[in-house]
Amino acid sequence: QLLSRNILSQRIEMIIDEIKTTMSKLFINTFSLIRQTTKANKFLTTFGSAWSLADIYNPISGGTFHTIPVKYDQCDCGLSSQCFTKYYGVIISCYILEGFLQSTFECLYDQDCIDKTHTSRPLNISINPSRFSINSTIESVLNELMIENFTTNLSYSNYFSQCSP
Numbered sequence: 001q002l003l004s005r006n007i008l009s010q011r012i013e014m015i016i017d018e019i020k021t022t023m024s025k026l027f028i029n030t031f032s033l034i035r036q037t038t039k040a041n042k043f044l045t046t047f048g049s050a051w052s053l054a055d056i057y058n059p060i061s062g063g064t065f066h067t068i069p070v071k072y073d074q075c076d077c078g079l080s081s082q083c084f085t086k087y088y089g090v091i092i093s094c095y096i097l098e099g100f101l102q103s104t105f106e107c108l109y110d111q112d113c114i115d116k117t118h119t120s121r122p123l124n125i126s127i128n129p130s131r132f133s134i135n136s137t138i139e140s141v142l143n144e145l146m147i148e149n150f151t152t153n154l155s156y157s158n159y160f161s162q163c164s165p
Contacts, residue, residue, distance in 0.1 A: 050077040050094035088113035101139035
């Protein structure tokens with residue numbers, strides 16, 4: 001038996017809402033696991049943003065490396081992974097990923113910031129309006145799966161031709 005146009009539309013919307021919720025939860029949970037693993041294991045970063053290595057010479061072992069936590073203002077990365085410093089909306093923290101996620105897009109819209117942070121090559125693109133503001137954190141955009149909008153293309157005539165008795 002064929003569904004009415006309204007019932008079909010409602011069911012499709014329910015399925016799409018469930019898919020969006022499931023995708024978002026799966027992504028956030030997996031990403032959270034990566035973040036927690038990084039913080040819990042106190043990994044050294046290439047940039048030495050959380051820990052620096054001190055070489056202490058020991059004639060018996062030939063040298064031992066000790067880790068020294070980096071400090072941002074009065075915050076010690078050895079005691080908290082929440083330490084940071086801010087520059088034009090760019091957060092520099094103990095862990096690059098955490099700083100990146102808490103950063104905003106402000107610097108990308110400020111020529112002075114771009115000039116001070118790196119050299120760039122202008123692209124010939126137009127900036128389309130976005131539901132995300134320049135003050136949105138990258139984490140909040142990722143939590144929305146970086147999707148501007150989710151469009152449903154429902155064709156009752158296709159459904160009718162495929163499913164009619």
